[in-house]
Amino acid sequence: MALGYVTTCDYIPVPEDAVEELLRLARLKRGDVIYDLGCGTGELLIVAAGEYGARGVGIEVSRRLAEWAVKEVEKRGLEDKINIIRDNFFFPKYWAHLEGGEEKPYAIRKADAVYMYLTLQVQEALRGMLEKELKEGARVISYAFRLQDWKPVKEALINETPAYIYVKGKSF
Numbered sequence: 001m002a003l004g005y006v007t008t009c010d011y012i013p014v015p016e017d018a019v020e021e022l023l024r025l026a027r028l029k030r031g032d033v034i035y036d037l038g039c040g041t042g043e044l045l046i047v048a049a050g051e052y053g054a055r056g057v058g059i060e061v062s063r064r065l066a067e068w069a070v071k072e073v074e075k076r077g078l079e080d081k082i083n084i085i086r087d088n089f090f091f092p093k094y095w096a097h098l099e100g101g102e103e104k105p106y107a108i109r110k111a112d113a114v115y116m117y118l119t120l121q122v123q124e125a126l127r128g129m130l131e132k133e134l135k136e137g138a139r140v141i142s143y144a145f146r147l148q149d150w151k152p153v154k155e156a157l158i159n160e161t162p163a164y165i166y167v168k169g170k171s172f
């Protein structure tokens, strides 16, 4: 498992017109909790909360991008729905869901959906943690890269870039 080492990749925003399609593919519903691992300026979470009524958690390592995301969230009055965390998502505190028998506040176990637009190397480094911590039925949406050992339940081409949907319990 990749816990404890630092792996990052550059910021490339998801194309604006791909966001709706990704959320539709993920079958996002009102009240779902969606994580964006490396959320950039929070674009996808803002649409998820504003248009789908979901709750969002974004973890972003870049201070500049995380601050930008917070401002975008505040501008739209979505602070009660979206939580932006400026940090590295490889830190174990985001993964193991229990600490001394207590559920941790940002444990990814709460996620109904996890979105990632990262490099293949970073996604592969996250794979073991997602396998261990996600709840049954949680969906993982990966834009651009296919996780090698997982079997997607759906594939699509969005703006000529592949997108893959996986479901815990079916795909991995």
Ligand SMILES: C[S@@+](CC[C@H](N)C(=O)[O-])C[C@H]1O[C@@H](n2cnc3c(N)ncnc32)[C@H](O)[C@@H]1O
Pocket (backbone or CB within 6 Å): 006, 007, 008, 009, 010, 011, 012, 013, 014, 036, 037, 038, 039, 040, 041, 043, 044, 059, 060, 061, 062, 065, 087, 088, 089, 090, 116, 117, 118, 122
């Ligand atoms: C390709 S961009 C995608 C941004 C956004 N999710 C989107 O789809 O528009 C990848 C983002 O992940 C962030 N990132 C990369 N590695 C990270 C890490 N280990 N922890 C937190 N954020 C990370 C980068 O700073 C960057 O903003």
